[in-house]
Amino acid sequence: MRGTLVATSIALVVLLGYALSCAVRPYRDCWLCDGKAHHRSKRNPKLSRPCRWCRSTGKRLRLGRRMWNRARRVHREA
Template sequence: MRGTITATGILLVVLLAYAGSCIIRPFRDCWLCDGRGHHRSKRKSKLSRPCRWCKASGKRLRFGRRLWNRVRRVHRDAAAGARIAR
């Protein structure tokens, strides 16, 4: 029983730390271009092209922040729908 409480506490601390880091730094470097915005072609190493994953910005929204934005959008839309239904 005590091990379950400890594991739950550790999991909660890790999730809160990740949520805090998503609030502080919502973007991360793109995994394909390593944050440069362009990546080199495999055939010719001197040619580079804009990264299609990050749309040449070099940054991508983190998974936790994307999830948080979706939850907020659903909540906002539900609240707006409840106001209209009255």
């Protein structure tokens, strides 16, 4: 019983920490272009093109923030 309570409280602290970090910093660097908004071609490293994953912004919305935005949208529309 006590081990379950400790594990649950640790999981809750980790979850709240991640939620807080998503609220403070909702964007992260794009995984493909590393936040540079352009990525290099693998065949010819001298060529670069706009990143399609981040739409040439260099930033992407974090997973936790996307889930929070979707939950808020569903709540508003209900």
